[in-house]
Amino acid sequence: MTFPTAPAPHAVAHDSVGRVMRIVIYALLPTVALHVMFFGAGLLVQIVLGAATALISEALALRLRHKPFEPFLKDGSAIVTAILLALCLPPLAPWWLVVSGTAFAILLAKHLYGGLGANPFNPAMVGYAVLLVSFPVQLLQWLPPAGMDIEQAKLSMGETIQTILTGSLPSRLTWDAVTSPTPLDALRTNLKMGMTMAEAQAAPIFGALGGRGWEWINLATLAGGLALLQLRIIRWHIPVAMLGAIVVCASLMYMIDPGTYAGPIFHLTSGASLLGAFFIATDPISAATSDRGRLIYGAGIGVLTYVIRTWGGYPDGVAFAVLLMNLSVPLIDRYTIPRIYGHAR
Amino acid sequence: MITALVTIIILAALAGVATVATAGAPKEISLADRIDALLPQTQCRRCTFAGCRPYAEAIAQGAADINQCPPGGERTAKALARLMGVPPKPVGKEFGVVPDSPAVAFIEEDACIGCTKCIQACPVDAIVGASRHMHTVIAADCTGCELCIPPCPVDCIVMRPAPAVVR
Amino acid sequence: MTARELLAGGLRIEAHKQRSTKAPIRAASLTERYVIPLDQHSGLPAVPLVKPSDRVRMWQPIAQPAPGISAWLHSPVSGEVIAIEPRPAPHRLGAPTLSIVIANDGRDRRFENAAAIVSFEQISPNEACEHIARGGIVGLGGAAFPTANKLESSLCENGPQLLLNGAECEPYISCDEVLMRERAEDIVFGARALLHALCSPNCTIAIEDDVPEAQAALRQAVDKAADPRIRIKVVPAIYPAGGERQLIATVFDAEVPHDGLPADIGVVCQNVGTAAAIARWIRDGQPLVSRIVTVTGDGVSEAGNWETRIGTPFSSLIADCGGYTERMSRLIMGGSMMGTSLAHDDLPVVKATNCIIAASALDLQPRGLEMPCIRCGNCSQVCPAFLLPQQLHWYLQPFDSDQLARHGLLDCIECGCCDYVCPSQIPLAERFREAKPLLARELDAHLSADAARARFVARNERLARLEAEHRAKLAQKRRPKNEPTS
Numbered sequence: 001m002t003f004p005t006a007p008a009p010h011a012v013a014h015d016s017v018g019r020v021m022r023i024v025i026y027a028l029l030p031t032v033a034l035h036v037m038f039f040g041a042g043l044l045v046q047i048v049l050g051a052a053t054a055l056i057s058e059a060l061a062l063r064l065r066h067k068p069f070e071p072f073l074k075d076g077s078a079i080v081t082a083i084l085l086a087l088c089l090p091p092l093a094p095w096w097l098v099v100s101g102t103a104f105a106i107l108l109a110k111h112l113y114g115g116l117g118a119n120p121f122n123p124a125m126v127g128y129a130v131l132l133v134s135f136p137v138q139l140l141q142w143l144p145p146a147g148m149d150i151e152q153a154k155l156s157m158g159e160t161i162q163t164i165l166t167g168s169l170p171s172r173l174t175w176d177a178v179t180s181p182t183p184l185d186a187l188r189t190n191l192k193m194g195m196t197m198a199e200a201q202a203a204p205i206f207g208a209l210g211g212r213g214w215e216w217i218n219l220a221t222l223a224g225g226l227a228l229l230q231l232r233i234i235r236w237h238i239p240v241a242m243l244g245a246i247v248v249c250a251s252l253m254y255m256i257d258p259g260t261y262a263g264p265i266f267h268l269t270s271g272a273s274l275l276g277a278f279f280i281a282t283d284p285i286s287a288a289t290s291d292r293g294r295l296i297y298g299a300g301i302g303v304l305t306y307v308i309r310t311w312g313g314y315p316d317g318v319a320f321a322v323l324l325m326n327l328s329v330p331l332i333d334r335y336t337i338p339r340i341y342g343h344a345r
Numbered sequence: 346m347i348t349a350l351v352t353i354i355i356l357a358a359l360a361g362v363a364t365v366a367t368a369g370a371p372k373e374i375s376l377a378d379r380i381d382a383l384l385p386q387t388q389c390r391r392c393t394f395a396g397c398r399p400y401a402e403a404i405a406q407g408a409a410d411i412n413q414c415p416p417g418g419e420r421t422a423k424a425l426a427r428l429m430g431v432p433p434k435p436v437g438k439e440f441g442v443v444p445d446s447p448a449v450a451f452i453e454e455d456a457c458i459g460c461t462k463c464i465q466a467c468p469v470d471a472i473v474g475a476s477r478h479m480h481t482v483i484a485a486d487c488t489g490c491e492l493c494i495p496p497c498p499v500d501c502i503v504m505r506p507a508p509a510v511v512r
Numbered sequence: 513m514t515a516r517e518l519l520a521g522g523l524r525i526e527a528h529k530q531r532s533t534k535a536p537i538r539a540a541s542l543t544e545r546y547v548i549p550l551d552q553h554s555g556l557p558a559v560p561l562v563k564p565s566d567r568v569r570m571w572q573p574i575a576q577p578a579p580g581i582s583a584w585l586h587s588p589v590s591g592e593v594i595a596i597e598p599r600p601a602p603h604r605l606g607a608p609t610l611s612i613v614i615a616n617d618g619r620d621r622r623f624e625n626a627a628a629i630v631s632f633e634q635i636s637p638n639e640a641c642e643h644i645a646r647g648g649i650v651g652l653g654g655a656a657f658p659t660a661n662k663l664e665s666s667l668c669e670n671g672p673q674l675l676l677n678g679a680e681c682e683p684y685i686s687c688d689e690v691l692m693r694e695r696a697e698d699i700v701f702g703a704r705a706l707l708h709a710l711c712s713p714n715c716t717i718a719i720e721d722d723v724p725e726a727q728a729a730l731r732q733a734v735d736k737a738a739d740p741r742i743r744i745k746v747v748p749a750i751y752p753a754g755g756e757r758q759l760i761a762t763v764f765d766a767e768v769p770h771d772g773l774p775a776d777i778g779v780v781c782q783n784v785g786t787a788a789a790i791a792r793w794i795r796d797g798q799p800l801v802s803r804i805v806t807v808t809g810d811g812v813s814e815a816g817n818w819e820t821r822i823g824t825p826f827s828s829l830i831a832d833c834g835g836y837t838e839r840m841s842r843l844i845m846g847g848s849m850m851g852t853s854l855a856h857d858d859l860p861v862v863k864a865t866n867c868i869i870a871a872s873a874l875d876l877q878p879r880g881l882e883m884p885c886i887r888c889g890n891c892s893q894v895c896p897a898f899l900l901p902q903q904l905h906w907y908l909q910p911f912d913s914d915q916l917a918r919h920g921l922l923d924c925i926e927c928g929c930c931d932y933v934c935p936s937q938i939p940l941a942e943r944f945r946e947a948k949p950l951l952a953r954e955l956d957a958h959l960s961a962d963a964a965r966a967r968f969v970a971r972n973e974r975l976a977r978l979e980a981e982h983r984a985k986l987a988q989k990r991r992p993k994n995e996p997t998s
Contacts, residue, residue, distance in 0.1 A: 001836070003843045005605075005853040007942035009928030010844055010869075011683070011876055015935040017883045071881050117884030117936075235889070284887045289902055291892075311348055333903065340920040341757065341897040342770035385957075386964035396968055469967040488964045 017116070021076030023233050027224035028083055028279065034220040035087065038145040038213035041160050042091025046098045049164075050082035053102040061111035077116055081105050084124035084280060088272065088319070089131070090142045092160070092178070094167035097138055101127035121326045122286045125319045132314060140315060144180035144205060145213025183211025184271045185315045187262060197259050201266075215269045225278025237294035238287060238301075239277040245302025246273060253310065261310065276305065276318035286326045293329075293336035300325045377405040383424045387416040388468035389490035391441045396468060404429065415441040416489070447507040449487040450494070454479050456501035463493035463502060484508055521896040522750040522758070523929050527722065528848070528875070529686040532808040532815040537690050539819045540805070541832050542616060546588050546823030547860035548574065549601040549611040553656040555581030560612060566593045571799055572623035574612055577645070583658040584648035587614055588801040588821035590621040602826070602845045602859040603656075605852055611860070614823070629797045632705045637667075640709035647793030648800040648863075652785035653677060653754075654846060656864035659786055663709055666775035671711035675763060675774075676703055678719040678730070678784040679747050679754035682847025684875075685867040687804040688784050690817045692719065692726035695788055696733035702787030703742055705794050710780060714741045717784065718763055720749040751849060752927045756781045758896050770923055785866075805861055807833045811840030811870030826857040826868060839872035848875065849928045883936040891930035891940060897923045901930035901940050908947055913954045921951050 035043050058078040062069055082102050089098055105127030113119045132139050155163065159170050169178060181189065183205055190200035207215050228234045246267050253261035267273060272280070281287065281301050288297035301321045308317025339345060381401035392413035394400040403409035404425065411425035412434050419435065426433035436443055452463070452472075459477040471487045474480025482493075484507070494502050551557035558575035562568055568587040575585040594615045598608035632640050645660030666672050676699065680688040692699065703715045717734070719727055727746065734742050747753050747762050757768045760779055768774050774781050785803065792798045801822055808815035813834030820829060826843070830836060844851040845865055869875065891901035899920050907915040921944060928941040 002856045003841065003854070005855050006842065007939060007945070008846075008851055008853070008926075009849040009931050009941060010842065010851065010853065010871060011848045012879055012932045012934070012937070014877055014880075015933065016880055016937065017886055017935050020886070020888065020935050071883060075883065077886075115884065117886050232890075235893075284889060287887070289887050289889055289892070290900060307352075337900065337903075337919060338892075338898050340770065340899060340923050341761070342767050342772075342923065343920070381965070384961075386961040386968065388964065388968050396972075397965070398968070468971065469964050470971050471967070485960075486963065486967065488960075 017075045017077070020233055021080050023231055024080050024228065024279065025076060025083065027228050027233075028080075028087075030220035030224050031087065031217055031275065032083070034217045035091075038217065039091045039143050040146070040155055041157050042093075042143075042155075042164065043086060045161055045164050046086040046089055046091065046093065047083055049095055050086045050098045050102045051079050053099045054078035054082035054106050057103045057106035058111075061107055061115065065111065065115065067115065072116060075116065078106055078110075081110070081124045081127070084275075085127045087275060088124070088128045090139065090179075092141065092143065092155075092163050092169075093138055095164050096167075097131055097135060101131045104130050117285055119285055120329065122280060122283050122322050125280060125322045125326075128319045129323060132319065140181065140185060141175060141179045142182045142185075143178060145211070180205060182271070182315060183214055183266075184309060186211075187266075188315075191260065197262065201262075211270055214271075218269045218274045221274040221278060225274065228278060228282075234278065234282040234284075235291075235294070237291055238282045238298035241295045241298025242277045242281055242302040242305070243268060243273065245299040246306050249303055249306035253306075267306065267309070271309070271316040272318040273305070276301070276322065280318065281322055281325075286322075286329065288329050288332040288336065290333065290336045290338050292338065293332045296332050296336065297325050297329065300328065375405070377402045379428060380404050380425065383417075383421060383428060384414060385417045385421060385488075387488040387490045389416055389488070389492065390468075391415050393440070410437070412437050413440050415443050418443040444489070448489045448504040449484045449507045450482045450489065450491070450502050451484075451505045452480050452482055453501045453503065454481065456499050458499055458501075460498055462496040462498065466493045466496045468492060521894065521898065522752060523894050523932055524749070525683055525751055525849075525932070527749070528683045528808070529689065532684070532686045532806050532817055533690055533693075535816045537694055537804055537817045537819055538832075540821070540824055540829055542589070542618065542821070543824055543828045544616055545594075545825075546614045546616060546821065547599050547601075547611045547825070548585055548588075548614065548823045549599065549603070549609050549860065549862055550575055550585065551609050552585075552601070552603060552822075552862040552864065553583040553650040553658050555583070555658060555661065557610065558582055558585050560596055562593045562596075562612065564593050564595055567591070568593060568614060569621050569623035571625065571797070571801060573646075573648075573799075574614075577658070581658055581661045583650050583660075584646060584799070585612070586648050586799040586801050587623075588823050589614060589616040590619055591615045591617040600856075600859055601862065602852070602854055603862055603864055606855050606859060625797060630794060632708050632794050637709050637711050640705065643794070644705075644709060644790055646799075647790070649786060649789050649793060650800065650863050651783055652789060652803055652863065652866065653783035654850075654864055654866055656862070659782065659790070662780065662782075663706075665773070666710065666780040670778075671713055672775055672778045672780045673764070674703065674706055674710060674712045674715040675760065675779055675781045676706075676715060676717040676784050676787055677754055677756070677759055677781055678717055678726070679749075679759055680723075681720065681749065681751045681754035682849050682851075682867075683751070684808050684869050685806050685847045686808070687806045687817055687866050689723050689726050690806075691785055691788055691804055692723070693729045696726075696729040697736070698788035698791040699730065699784050700733045700737045700739070700742065701791035701795060702789070704737070704739060705790050706780075706782060706787060707741055712741075712780070714743070716763055717742065717744050718747050718754075718759055719744060720753065721746050722749040751929065752896055752925070755896065755925060755927060757925070770920075800863060803861075803863060803865070805829060805865055806867040807870070808867070809844075809869040810872035810874045811836055811842075813837055820861050820865075822861060822863055824861045826854075826859050826861065829861065829868060830857060830870065833870075836870060837872065839874065840870050841873055842869075842871040842876060844869040844871055849932070850926065879939070880937040882938055885936055885938060888935060890933040890935065894929040894933050896927060896929065897925055899924060901944075904944065905938060905940060908943055911947070911950065913951055916947070916951050917955060922948060922955075924948065 055078055062072055085101050105123035109121055109123040109126035110119045163169050186203055186205055187200055205212050247264040250264035250267040254263045288294050304321035304324055305317040308320055381398055384397040386397050388396045392400045394403055411429055412422050414421050415436050422436055423433045457479045461476050464472045469488055471483045472480055556578035559578055560575045562574045570590045572587045573584055574587050577583050592615045595613040599611040600606045601609045641660050641663045649659040650656040678688055678692055707715050745763050752758055760774055761767055766777050769776055789800050802819055804817050805820045806817050807829050843854045843857055846867055885902055885905055887902050903919050904921055924944045926941050926945050930940040
């Protein structure tokens, strides 16, 4: 009687890249849901457009690289990229924005470097950075959050799709009437105009913690992130280091001059702090890989985020902070090899 | 403007500190040293030089080509080509055959007459023995250069496969 | 989420031991032929003392150790040596290796060895070591390292601490567990003999926290012996807690140097099965001719632990277990994490055979399609050697020997934890197993090149010095002649 042979170990846990990516997608659902609640269905359209583009780009790249379609299209990594990028774009941004951003992310940032597992930069953030540098105006056309005594133009689902696809609003509305800056942007503009922090934060878009609506979306992101931690899809090092660094920087500057610098709570609940900490910086492919390396990597992103937000010219600093730290990952990895068993401490 | 300048200066200073802290005092490594590090140290002289070091110095001065080392084989030729920034090429046939597996010299002790000629020929002092006493090769120290074979008056030295390294 | 728990180094995995521990230890059926491979222990093959057509008795020495690291072999039955020829062996993955084949006459006539039974306290530690060697005792944990060689290399000034390894962490294997349950007294006797042979001050018996019955039996035996030097230490049932280096870290909170042995930190580790085998040899005069083998897995009708004579064919043990089931798909010697998979069952039980798994697809959980590494780092969380398998994997293609050495490829113990948790289903342990000898060879080549360079330089300097001295002498000789006399 003969039997087939195989190398040890003979039994392994049933796990897959697809499962990891699917859980990340599920963990993003609360964020998406609250986003839709406050800013309308635009995000859903963006996600559909982005996901379709991501899959088509992925298929094209796989075809060109002579790789099998099925495992890589089903692994879900392209969809995660698409959702993360869509979450960063204004809900009513024209279709070509999300399409070109996603295509750039998948084709150039991911597959040009060797596809899944080989990209040194976070693809979604590369896509976003390219769009931000190329089309800054479109990326600032955010909407005011729903409810809470802020004027908001209600768009039906049809009008939303039409706006995104044609790039122009229904005739009854104008861009000026619909759009509103994000809290981070508003704060920067107001401070630039010479207002004090109290005056600047008196605008209706500011809520109890950060921006109205935004604070709730960020709490949903926190919930999703904690779920990822609980399920051991991500580990605590990067989020804690990144958020910790933001809090330290913000507290320090706030203590020095509360009139010019926003407090730590505002920074945590505004912009993409939490999304970045739990979903973007934790992308393991482009992150540092040892525990100590991840602490350094996360802290670096936190500090750079704060610096770019506070003194830079862009609405949020997370994307550039992540990309800059992606750049330093090989260096971090080189100097943070853990001590090996039996070697001197 | 000033913020940017200050930032750049601080970053540059940090980078400088990091470089100095990690690199320590830079050690002077000559090109010949770097070439020598890539050579197998067989000291067999098949390259026509009097050992690996002289060959390394010849390459460094442009007096020798990178394809003159049969014991190093394709691997060494490639590494040398990369270091010197020249296209790789196979080991020249005129320098000898690239061995398939490492070999060491072995003295057939019955035939050895104790003439000490092989001891004088060995470039790495891997043969022990005294005049008119039987000689033997320290297999662990033998580089397989074969320089001991021609001087032997009774042809009692043969090449054998190198013993496997026991860890 | 699967039923796994990631810990800082190691895994909590399903043990799969209940099935084989239900029944007590049973004696395996005797067969007509016994095949004893000469190289079944680590080190050098033993040298036969018998030739074909010799008649041998049970427990008679049939091969003596070669000089160096090697071990005695004894006949498990009485009968006739019918051949000394290459036969397939499980520790050689089924490749043939020189073996003594003995036809069993079924009478079990014993070899009378008056010197076998000794009172170990009456002899010197050195004699005790020699005596243990004569019993053909080798480590029964799986590596089959000759025990006497290990004891000799471990002797140190104040005597090393003895660690008896009863932490049977690999899934499926339960031979040590049933041994501790049923023959705890043998283990304690063996422990005392080892303490004497090593001049060791104390003995720690490590046992996992998930085997309460074995713990109770062992405690009872230790209490009965009333030897204050022996203590029991319960360790968490984490794979690979029973790995020698990992167990030492758990029990003594000290690490074995990467380039050293446990003896370097004053510890000697022996399997509990080895201690029991020593007890049988010293107390009863029975050399190591049988051992307990776990036969389990969904591929056999009945699982159990069998007292099996060395040389028994696997197929006979399988028959004792009611034969293969229809679901049988892979034959494994050892546990499911580090065991070797074998192509057929016409193989003899050797001293290292602790477990035979007849695995079905249920046991195996077939590996999924291999995907690229996503650097998730699960592997580095479970690596008991604190390596970064994700980085090692990266530096394997193309083979970057400098980085592999820096990242400690040679410190990999091939436990397979990284494989187990890899979401990309990369066969990491297999890759590392293949790459380790390549890297070792390359590092050795570097070392010997450095040594050759140093010898070459030293020789040239010496020749230059001799030459200079020679010239100086010549010059001195000439000078008086040339100098004008005044």
